Amino acid sequence: MDAIKNYLDxxxxxxxxxxxxxxxxxxxxxxxxxxYTELIAEGKSENEAVGSVIxxxxxxxxxxxxxxxxxxxxxxxxxxxxxxxxxxSTEEAAGYIRMRTKxxxxxxxxxxxxxxxxxxxIFLTEVGNNISDIFAPIGMFAIVMVGVGFIIYGSSLKRxxxxxxxxxxxxxxxTTKYVSDEQERFYGSYVAEMIAGIICCASSxxxxxxxxxxxxxxNVLGGSFFFLMVGIGxxxxxxxxxxxxxxxxxxxxxxxxxxxxxxxxxEQGKESETMxxxxxxxxxxxxxxxxxxxYISPVAEFIMDVYWPTVICLYLCSSFITFKWGLTWxxxxxxxxxxxxxxxxxxx
Amino acid sequence: MVEISSxxxxxxxxxxxxxxxxxxxxxxYELSKQIKTLSDGKYIIKETTLYSAFSRMEKNGxxxxxESEASDTGKKRTYYRITDAGVRYYHEKCEEWQLTKEVxxxxxxxxx
Numbered sequence: 001m002d003a004i005k006n007y008l009d010x011x012x013x014x015x016x017x018x019x020x021x022x023x024x025x026x027x028x029x030x031x032x033x034x035x036y037t038e039l040i041a042e043g044k045s046e047n048e049a050v051g052s053v054i055x056x057x058x059x060x061x062x063x064x065x066x067x068x069x070x071x072x073x074x075x076x077x078x079x080x081x082x083x084x085x086x087x088x089s090t091e092e093a094a095g096y097i098r099m100r101t102k103x104x105x106x107x108x109x110x111x112x113x114x115x116x117x118x119x120x121x122i123f124l125t126e127v128g129n130n131i132s133d134i135f136a137p138i139g140m141f142a143i144v145m146v147g148v149g150f151i152i153y154g155s156s157l158k159r160x161x162x163x164x165x166x167x168x169x170x171x172x173x174x175t176t177k178y179v180s181d182e183q184e185r186f187y188g189s190y191v192a193e194m195i196a197g198i199i200c201c202a203s204s205x206x207x208x209x210x211x212x213x214x215x216x217x218x219n220v221l222g223g224s225f226f227f228l229m230v231g232i233g234x235x236x237x238x239x240x241x242x243x244x245x246x247x248x249x250x251x252x253x254x255x256x257x258x259x260x261x262x263x264x265x266x267e268q269g270k271e272s273e274t275m276x277x278x279x280x281x282x283x284x285x286x287x288x289x290x291x292x293x294x295y296i297s298p299v300a301e302f303i304m305d306v307y308w309p310t311v312i313c314l315y316l317c318s319s320f321i322t323f324k325w326g327l328t329w330x331x332x333x334x335x336x337x338x339x340x341x342x343x344x345x346x347x348x
Numbered sequence: 349m350v351e352i353s354s355x356x357x358x359x360x361x362x363x364x365x366x367x368x369x370x371x372x373x374x375x376x377y378e379l380s381k382q383i384k385t386l387s388d389g390k391y392i393i394k395e396t397t398l399y400s401a402f403s404r405m406e407k408n409g410x411x412x413x414x415e416s417e418a419s420d421t422g423k424k425r426t427y428y429r430i431t432d433a434g435v436r437y438y439h440e441k442c443e444e445w446q447l448t449k450e451v452x453x454x455x456x457x458x459x460x
Contacts, residue, residue: 024399027376027426031395034377058396066403 003050004032006173011060013173014258020067032057086169090178093171093250096161097182100246103154108239110150116231117143118316122223170253183247193240200233205329213326222326223319300346307342311335352391360445361393361401362410366430366438369411373429376402402428410434 012025032053039049064073088096120143121136163169171179207229208222295301311331319328368374368382380393405411411434416427430438
């Protein structure tokens with residue numbers, strides 16, 4: 001019975017999910033199921049039954065008129081003939097996901113190292129002799145270099161997979177199912193990482209504030225913990241986001257509006273969401289929004305592009321110059337408010 | 349073995365379906381099975397053919413669909429019933445076939 005269901009799924013995979021298409025699919029499925037059940041009851045083997053059901057199914061172009069899809073089916077046939085494209089196998093999809101998982105680790109690690117690098121000078125300057133003063137910038141630089149190395153290595157991993165976008169690859173229905181299922185499985189850890197990352201970043205100033213009050217080495221410990229928290233937070237956010245990208249990139253290969261592209265919605269149509277899923281979707285929505293933002297002018301876009309790096313720079317410079325970690329964190333909430341004002345006024 | 353010409357039979361799928369629906373409302377697989385039995389297995393209608401006939405005739409108002417549960421298994425199925433317009437159309441098709449058959453037959457040699 002699964003073979004028949006798959007056959008039908010594949011048949012309809014590239015058609016739009018209109019009500020008439022869904023009705024045709026369900027009724028044809030019903031007929032096939034009836035026939036299959038009866039053949040089995042007559043004592044036919046599974047293979048024989050599936051074979052005769054499929055061979056007596058007919059073909060899609062006959063349905064074109066009934067479905068009001070003459071154009072689409074003609075188009076689909078023409079496209080298949082002129083440019084068959086490449087259909088990614090399930091193994092390839094799995095390989096791509098593995099690559100993204102690896103890339104996520106290296107990239108996130110690289111960026112986290114860059115974020116963590118100021119910890120080196122913070123400690124060394126506290127030692128306060130000549131040698132440590134020399135090694136403070138060198139150590140920081142070395143850590144940044146290692147981090148950059150990781151980032152470059154991470155991005156080099158995707159090179160063998162460039163063909164996915166160049167060769168008009170699409171997913172078969174089976175692969176779509178595989179990727180969707182994998183994505184579903186990955187979702188929990190994605191949401192957990194996202195939430196943990198956001199909490200780390202949002203509360204990163206807290207140890208600094210506490211240490212500053214209560215210990216003699218407040219500057220050193222506070223600063224270090226701040227970078228540590230931000231580093232961990234950034235690692236988690238980037239790691240989960242890049243991994244998530246694997247599934248989204250693959251599923252995006254399916255033409256929007258077809259039954260394949262809306263596979264999850266059609267197949268499961270489940271209403272209830274766990275709390276984690278709801279939060280995950282909200283996070284995604286906010287990330288998507290960012291990608292779609294349109295700025296009023298190129299200058300505005302430039303300002304917004306360099307906004308957060310500038311804030312980081314400002315924060316680090318002012319902190320290192322004044323060494324008032326307990327005070328300089330105010331830059332973050334201030335920058336957050338300013339960012340809102342900017343984005344409201346500079347976007348369309 | 350000679351097989352039935354799908355080009356010729358295409359115009360008469362509607363007739364066969366309407367004939368069966370005149371007896372009682374029915375659903376997809378049941379109809380295809382009856383067509384197979386009544387033709388002694390010489391004509392097996394394809395699912396896509398059957399569905400496109402349903403869809404076309406429903407649009408033209410010859411048949412109506414309704415959801416109903418099967419008496420034996422209790423499974424929900426789409427049933428079709430013939431309308432008054434469908435009955436008239438059926439009789440037209442029968443006359444058309446009589447004429448077609450009469451004309452074509454004059455050009456066909458008997459058993460060789």
